[in-house]
Amino acid sequence: MEQSIVDRVKSNPKFEQLVKERSSFAWKLSILMLVVYYAFIMVIAFSPETLGASIGDGVTSIGIPIGIAIIIFSFIITGVYVYRANNHFDKLTADIKKGAKGE
């Protein structure tokens, strides 16, 4: 990459905005996912009976909707990222690319 492009991108305030917003968003979502997963694992390790408790009078345990919910959550959280990236980060990136060409 030419140094002139590097300098133009670096001095573009939108580049700083993109990097800052995207990395903070990505790290927040990553930490959220890790917290959810490891909370689940720690409950299994230290208090399995919590998840084994029946819902109402039936045999279905509370752990089943929770487990399914974590699977669905994983999918939704990727959707949230993709939505924000497609609608916000991509616009910033397109502007930065225009600026890089010196237009």
Place this chain on the structure above:
Amino acid sequence: MNKLLLLFGLSLTALFGGGAIEGDVTKSDLNIPAIVMFLAFVLATLGITYWASKRTQTASDFYTAGGGITGFQNGLAIAGDFMSAASFLGISGLVYLKGYDGLIYSIGFLVGWPIILFLIAEQLRNLGKHTFADVASYRLRQLPIRTLAAFGSIATVLLYLIAQMVGSGKLIQLLFGLDYSVAVILVGLLMILYVTVGGMLATTWVQIIKAVLLLSGATFMAIAVMSHYGFSFESLFQAAVDAKGTEAIMSPGGLVSDPVSAISLGIALMFGTAGLPHILMRFFTVSDAKEARKSVFYATGFIGYFYILTFIIGFGAIVLVSTNPEYLDIAGNLIGGNNMAAIHLSHSVGGDIFLGFISAVAFATILAVVSGLTLAGASAISHDLYASAFQHGQADEKSEMRISKISTVSLGIIAIFLGILFEQQNIAFMVGLAFAIAASTNFPILFLSMFWKGLTTRGAVIGGSLGLITAIVLVVLGPIVWVQIFGNAEAIFPYKYPALFSVTVAFVGIYFFSVTDKSDSADKEREAYEAQFIRSQTGIGAEGAVAH
């Protein structure tokens, strides 16, 4: 603690090991509907391979299908890579045996995907061209980094391939009534054909077709099970509890507290998945970062959906298979072992024809997964070792293509040979080791090259090698190899999963040997980070697979 380890170990082996069928299996009668449907699959995929061969002219076509796969297609193909036959049979077998525990394992395999999306998918696409070593060596010295990355890739691929070949041989023996060695040779030859002739394009479409077939078959089974119970989970679970005679299947079972193993396994799964060469390679088959991120979104959806289906299928097998003497041997155990639960269930809900369909899908699944692995291994040899490291990027495309095809054929032959050699061996440690190497060598170098300015060649090579050595040594000294294979009384290293330790060693080693690197070349490498960072964040320079 041991139970926890054992269960996690079983799941890891079952899901990824191709260890769908462990131990001795007997050859069954020829299964005609299964063979007919499998032949139909082979003919269709060979047709696709022929079509793909017309479109595979350049090295970029061969490695990455020219970057022309869409996000949706790639999502299906990634899901295809992840939903191996062992995963399908292993996880439904685990649910059949343990109930709720099966769900816990599926969740462990899924949660790495969002993290891959948030932190590495787009940067990987923006920086790389054919292999993840392109990214790792972007601003570092080619020869040492490519060599280490290729070594990590080839080791991961070979361990994984052996596990898949052994598992597939046993599975096919059981499902189709073919000889073990015939089955292994057949898988090996077909895989060589797909990859050498059709390259990544054919491999991708084999993955996509197989993913669609597997998802359709599993959906049909799950619906058939649920319709038995008026689509009420409570009725299904009630029937399963009655059949098992215990409510234990509704809660986490046999899992004693051992946070170290739980965390270590979590790290192995997450970072290991993000360091598997055949998974990483899939991100180069799409046109840009946007399609790369869409791939992960679709893949996570398909994989999550698949795990929910296998959970229902496992419970369906408890009520419909375990109560039917037709599927049990004299001792009351499942014929072929617990991992055959889904196969028997397919017969129970759909008769011989559907059993044939599911068996054919299982075979197709194995073919697709080994093809992806072989392609990743071959590209490490031809692109990283031959073209980039030894020819210093000066190799012409024709000779690089030739080397990649020779590598594919060689890997295929080695896989067949090792598959036959390891028939009676304990291969349980292989997949764990593959994940540990991917997590402790490939991932730390890749991750730090993208995110840490201070990384230098010296740090990456020494730290990455330390991670690799630690992973291998700890697996050898651990409970599986040291006790089960070498027959010692007690393991020197008590945990089955070394990732927590070996990944830490790798990161600390890379950090230490990078910050203490005062050479001029190290300064240049740090300076080069800025341009790399701009490209990784924006994709400037990545369009049209520009040479770098």
